Amino acid sequence: MTDTADWAGRPLGEREVGWETSDAILFALAVGARAEQLDLVFERDLRVLPTFALTLAQWAPDVLGSAGAFDVGTALHGSQRLEVLAPMPASGSTLMRARVGDVWDKGAAAVFEVVVECEYVRAMWSIFAPGRGGFGGERGPGRAADPEGEPIATPVVDVAANAAALYRLTGDRHHIHIDPAAAARIGQPRPILHGLATLSTAALAAAEVHGASPADLRLLEGRFSGTVLPGERLTVPVWADGAFRVDTERGTAIDGARALFA
Incomplete structure (x- = not known):
């Protein structure tokens, strides 16, 4: 090697x-x-x-x-x-x-x-x-510092039950996103949503908070710290400087995140 x-x-x-x-x-x-x-x-x-x-x-x-x-x-x-x-x-x-x-x-x-x-x-x-x-x-x-102060809004996002099945048609067809047996092999209770799908979903929510079009995104970044299951409810705290986080009832899925729009 x-x-x-x-x-x-x-x-x-x-x-x-x-x-x-x-x-x-x-x-x-x-x-x-x-x-x-x-x-x-x-x-x-x-x-x-x-x-x-x-x-x-x-x-x-x-x-x-x-x-x-x-x-x-x-x-x-x-x-x-x-x-x-x-x-x-x-x-x-x-x-x-x-x-x-x-x-x-x-x-x-x-x-x-x-x-x-x-x-x-x-x-x-x-x-x-x-x-x-x-x-x-x-x-x-190292890890990005946590955002300072309070978020300006915390939208709630309901992930569609078929979100992973749809997203995999865009190119990432890894079996952990569709096959329960494959998901079980990595210790998940059922197929998980793609991390990039979660990041894109959060960017849509952040755009709405900032009064911007999601198509006007100029920079997006985030660290994948947990998983999202299709059908789950997410909360997305958004800060004025563009920082955001994605949380599930089981814990944080994305942190160290930022979305900037034109």
């Missing part, structure tokens, strides 16, 4: 990805867009949710796992960052380039950064890989 530190900076290739209006609409519906939000769900004046780009870039962390950087059976999606560079058209294609960013040494584990860039977005996955630490590298940044 390649030494952990040697993965830093490695190219992961490039891929031309394309989409139709129906793909963008399906994504919006899967993450909770309402039928009356016509600019998100009606092709006539469609504005593509920026987080849709993350479904088109999912191949990049998969390439790194397939190359043997970490055990795909134990690695976890630790956090996500998305910078929006330009609006995506309702349909089209773009060339995405991927590389490994920094690789941090957390002692018992390593964190691999996967960076994907195209003309519309710059995205970064942080993959937490148990058993790959202890190589003498830097620990990297």
Whole structure:
């Protein structure tokens, strides 16, 4: 197996990805867009949710796992960052380039950064890989500080019972999101919602609090600290500076989060 530190900076290739209006609409519906939000769900004046780009870039962390950087059976999606560079058209294609960013040494584990860039977005996955630490590298940044003061609003979001079944049609078809037996193998009572779906759903709620269009998202980031089950009720405390958190009755699902809008 390649030494952990040697993965830093490695190219992961490039891929031309394309989409139709129906793909963008399906994504919006899967993450909770309402039928009356016509600019998100009606092709006539469609504005593509920026987080849709993350479904088109999912191949990049998969390439790194397939190359043997970490055990795909134990690695976890630790956090996500998305910078929006330009609006995506309702349909089209773009060339995405991927590389490994920094690789941090957390002692018992390593964190691999996967960076994907195209003309519309710059995205970064942080993959937490148990058993790959202890190589003498830097620990990297710590957890973001908790928001100061009280949230300006705490919207409640009811996740649809079929949310994971819908979201997996956008590209991430891992069995833990649909198969009860696969979910049980990772200690979950039933299939779980994709972390990126939860992050997109929370961004919709945050946009409403700030009086912004979700399509005007400019930056989104968050750390995945727990799971969400389809059909659950979420609370999303939102702060004036863009910070937010996602909570379930079982605990916090996303923290260290921020959404900024134009």
